[in-house]
Amino acid sequence: LGARLAALAARVVGDLGVVRCQVAPAYPPEYGALGVYARGYHLALAQQVSALARRPLDVPEMYLLLDWHSNAYPREVLGHPEVGALLRAQELGPLLPPETQRHLESTCIAAVKAKVEVAVAQELQLSEDRWPEDVTSQDMEEGLATRVTGLLRAHLDRAPQVTPEFGREMAHCLLGVLVAFLHSFQRKVERFLDTPGDLPTPPEGIAGRAIALANLCPPLRELAERLAQSGHPESEGRRREASVALERVTRTCGHLLTRRLLEELKPHFARLMKRKWPSSSDAFDAIVVLVTGFGQSLRALHPEPHQVLVSELHRRVLLAYVRPLLQGRQLCPSAKARARLAARLGEEGRQLRELFSRLDSASPWLDSVVPRLRELLVLEDTAALQMEVGALARDFPDVR
Template sequence: MSLYICINLSVQATVTTELNQVLDEEEKRWMETLHIEEFQITLAKTVIQRLQVDLERSASINRSLGSRVAQCSLNGLADFLYSFQRKVEMFHEGMQSGMFGDNEDGYVSKTIALVNCCPPFRGFVQRCAQCDPSVSEDSLRRANKALDHIVQLGVRVLSERLYLHIRPFSERLVKRKWLSNTEPYEQIEALIKEHFKKYHRMDSPPYQLLVAEVHRRVVMEYLRSVMRGRIICTSMKMRKRMAGRLRDEGKQIKVLFKDLESPSCWLDGAIAHLSEIIQLEDVPSIQMEVGVLVREFPDVRKKHVSAILNIRGLTRQSERQEILNIVKDLESSEAAGGSMPTRERLLFHEVPVTSEVPCLNLGLSRVALSASACFTALRPRQRRGRKTSQETTEDGL
């Protein structure tokens, strides 16, 4: 028994003292090498190799001793990984505050390198826990929680930095000029491809989390542009034109993220369904398409469908109500059944409807004139000549 105690104490001292020293030295190196693009660091390899020596030595004596040393290693490793998490958090806080200067390329590569430590650590943690799963449960949970946090932080940092680059072009989507100008989307796609030349250096499975988050963000921001209602279709020709642009760019997004190996193919139908709702002519077909949309994206609400009906210029209240009732009925049936979408399958809940078209109870042929009349009634009458209804609509866009 004295041998067991000595070995356990030796392992514990190794994890809490020697490995923390390795971590301190590694943290110092992060700061000194920010000007260098490196996507892999040796921290995980160094720690695992050092602990592996004790595991193999104890297992060669007998199975019971090997199990004890594995448990001791896991306990100490859980504490070590929490310290690693805290240092990663401080590194990101320092970079985002500008404490270490402007080293974007080095910051991106170092973020990926830190995340790349997590898969080998997770595999080693799992191996230690298998020696005695019932005893290891708490340490396993703490270790995985720290690793999850490091991965999530890295994914958030990288996806947000990419979004800052594409945001100016997202603001130009789904405006009147967008109908005849493909540049905004083309610039977004080019920026994503350029960033993923580096993002591809992230190991799996964290890479899948990163590309899935970028995929979700791009689709969500596209939907936000649609829901702003900056285009109102006043003819069948215009509806077909807008629906075609949505359909084409939706397909391009699908192909882009398929090439990037996104696991979130469930996102691909959202833009396509909106395109169909805008283009379809008869109410039953629109109702069917709305039903499919809501079943695939259960967080769609009446305000989202109403905004699309506004965009397509559907003004008859009776027809609008028939279509909106589909959303209401599906919401009621889901509430009764208690089924709710998981967090991973939410999309529309973060998509606000930021504009409403007034006077939609009037006929389609009078939309432009009615909108102008409603606007005029809310402002003081001016002496100079009025603009035409077409000019008023275009100014608003």
């Protein structure tokens, strides 16, 4: 097809060059021989191109024909230094009628959609088959994320070279393909991680898979953002769909990673707010050690999922820490007892703040709940105490 289109362009340029130099001078100027020949050649070329557009074409051929019609013909024929001005002067219009061009573009987009849908589904299945194996995060990214991104970017980069409008429609279509892929990816991740007991993999291995799967989200999110930047009026809704699916994947991975830690923390939290707590830091020290070690295990996470997971862990740990106090587990019969309890809260609140600061938590506002509880303990005025309790419940509804 490419050779035929090049030959047609060369024939038009060559023949009209001969007409201009040798044939047209034989006619009286009023005959407008150059215009007659130019219109005739344009009509013949338009018929040839329309016939090609009606043929069954594969995706590369449709790209080629659309690009030749929109770019190569205007550049190589209409822009030719000898015959281009002659053709432009006749105001001949496009070779393909607008409806034919739109039909060819729609056909190309539909063919690309069908082809890419099958390809990304195959890539996801191949990747899923390897999840129970000992696959590193880098292997998974270079596998699934890289190949899916490559499949979509090939068309995302190619289509705008035809026309910007065609590029926008193609990007919007590819974003729809990506959204469907991400929904399928989300379901497969949830099914895989929700049944870890069915897999012949030790808990540490499952945690590694969760980290690897969470690390797939940033490059896929970046791809969705780029596809949504095409300017299509309906792209924002699809971009939000993609974001929601990726957020659910990240949360699912984070839930599995933190579930085991929270189980290990339970007996230590149970020892807090009891009679020996103000005079012994053993339980709290154990909590800090476990959370610190867990934070070190998250170093393989990319910044985006790491931030989501650490922020949620920050919330869960503080909730587990303050809830026993709000439930009245620790009784303070005297002002001296309340002062001792407040001092303990102040010290441990500082350590929790420093701990989650080292883990790069994106929710530092959570750290204020412990100091505010400490302030409540030393309040003597009943009305002020009631007001502060109400404000605390409003600002931190989870602690109730």
